[in-house]
Amino acid sequence: MNAISLDATDCRILAVLQHEGRISNLDLAERISLSPSACLRRLRLLEEQGVIERYRACLNREVLGFELEAFVQVSMRNDQENWHERFAAAVRDWPEVVGAFVVTGESHYVLRVLAHNLKHYSDFVLSRLYKAPGVMDIRSNIVLQTLKEDSGVPVELVSGASHTVATAK
The missing domain is CATH 1.10.10.10 (Winged helix-like DNA-binding domain superfamily/Winged helix DNA-binding domain)
Structure with missing residues (x-):
């Protein structure tokens, strides 16, 4: 660094x-x-x-026809070999998944999923997500309303006379 x-x-x-x-x-x-x-x-x-x-x-998802947004908690079976690598590879191939995070807590992953509608989302979950290697449990949280969404970094928290930031090189 x-x-x-x-x-x-x-x-x-x-x-x-x-x-x-x-x-x-x-x-x-x-x-x-x-x-x-x-x-x-x-x-x-x-x-x-x-x-x-x-x-x-920044694109407007609703104007482009993506009416449904969900945050999906995915729990995995740990008894399968390379379960993390296999699931991560599958996630990278799914265009509906616009964010994927390894997390602490009850589940292993949280996915941010966009779909055109409930049928599209249901098809995605049933035909791809549930069939992914090692998936044990899925819990969906459908977004009803977005209160705040900013993919930026809070620059105001690093401002001042001088601030040193560690970078990977």
Whole structure:
């Protein structure tokens, strides 16, 4: 792990980019009170250091026809050889699974699943998830309403005069 130092200007750049990823360098520089060349230099350094992993668009799932969202807890049978590797490989092939996490607690995994409707979700669970190697139990939590959703990092918690962040290299 290498340590990098983020100052308040770096944090302001990151905060703006998390909310407006398509902002031009000129507009970004103006927003954070830097010259365009200094802003671009800092931006490239943040990219090179791995602080900025990638740029992407946030899509509206409902407009695209994904009306159902579920968080699914999956418990596995531990008596099968390579149960984790086999399940992880299966999860990577399922487009409905948009998030997959190994967790502590009663289950082994939590999956975030998007489906067009209840039939699509039911088909996914019955024809793929239940048939995955080692699956013992599935508990679905259908999302009724989203109160907060932000895939960003709370940059305001790292801001200050200077903040050192450990990065993997």
